[in-house]
Amino acid sequence: MRIFIDSANIEEIREINDMGFLAGVTTNPTLVAREGRDFKAVVQEICTLVDGPVSAEVLSLDAAGMVSEAGELAGIHPNVVIKIPVTEDGLKAIRVLAERGVKTNATLVFSAAQALLAARAGAAFVSPFIGRIDDTGNDGLGVLEDIVTIFDQYLIDTEIIAASIRHPMHVVESAKIGAHIATVPYKVLKQMVKHPLTDLGIERFLEDWKKAKM
Ligand code: E4P
Numbered sequence: 001m002r003i004f005i006d007s008a009n010i011e012e013i014r015e016i017n018d019m020g021f022l023a024g025v026t027t028n029p030t031l032v033a034r035e036g037r038d039f040k041a042v043v044q045e046i047c048t049l050v051d052g053p054v055s056a057e058v059l060s061l062d063a064a065g066m067v068s069e070a071g072e073l074a075g076i077h078p079n080v081v082i083k084i085p086v087t088e089d090g091l092k093a094i095r096v097l098a099e100r101g102v103k104t105n106a107t108l109v110f111s112a113a114q115a116l117l118a119a120r121a122g123a124a125f126v127s128p129f130i131g132r133i134d135d136t137g138n139d140g141l142g143v144l145e146d147i148v149t150i151f152d153q154y155l156i157d158t159e160i161i162a163a164s165i166r167h168p169m170h171v172v173e174s175a176k177i178g179a180h181i182a183t184v185p186y187k188v189l190k191q192m193v194k195h196p197l198t199d200l201g202i203e204r205f206l207e208d209w210k211k212a213k214m
Helices: 010-017 029-035 039-049 063-074 088-099 112-121 130-135 140-153 168-177 186-193 196-213
Strands: 002-006 022-026 054-057 080-085 104-109 125-128 159-162 181-184
Touching: 002 010, 002 186, 010 022, 010 039, 010 186, 022 181, 029 039, 039 054, 039 063, 054 104, 063 080, 063 088, 080 088, 088 104, 088 112, 104 112, 112 125, 112 140, 125 140, 130 140, 130 168, 140 159, 140 168, 159 168, 168 181, 168 186, 181 186
Parallel strands: 002 022, 002 181, 022 054, 054 080, 080 104, 104 125, 125 159, 159 181
Antiparallel strands: none
16 A cells, blocks of 8 residues: 655655655645645645655536646646546546546545446546544445445456545554555654654663663
């Protein structure tokens, strides 16, 4: 399973990218708005930093508007992937963009049914929102598992991005289930690196080393 960062913050993305495991970036309107900067400039800067897919979301609600916004965003850099919410218009836009060779990431996916429709419309990626499904009292990882099973069953090559990740075990479970990618917030990526026994181990090794030198 590949690891993306779910962030629009350049410092966070740079820091994580320097650790060597990052394969892509997802943004959303909330994350971009938090930065208080020009949307296209942010996407452009992320694309120069990270060598992999960078998802940028459209804001239009109608298919024609989504397609037109997608054209502008796709022109920023060849790695830009257009995030489109799964609605009736979203599916239409995904189809049009697939025919034009523009990659899309079907977002705000909360059911296996939505994921299947988005894949059949031509989405390159689908993003089930695990954490937000859990928040409703339902089973986010169960939905992810259903999507993996269906896509495997029918040899669907749309990649599955486990999104709305809230803690390291969401990432581990997503990997066990067979998601292709997890898009993970900065804070959770930092939690994944850390283990108290690693810190303790380093401390002890250094103490023993100093003792031996005395
Ligand atoms: C995915 O592409 C979304 O940006 C993201 O994972 C949403 O997560 P949230 O539920 O933490 O906002």
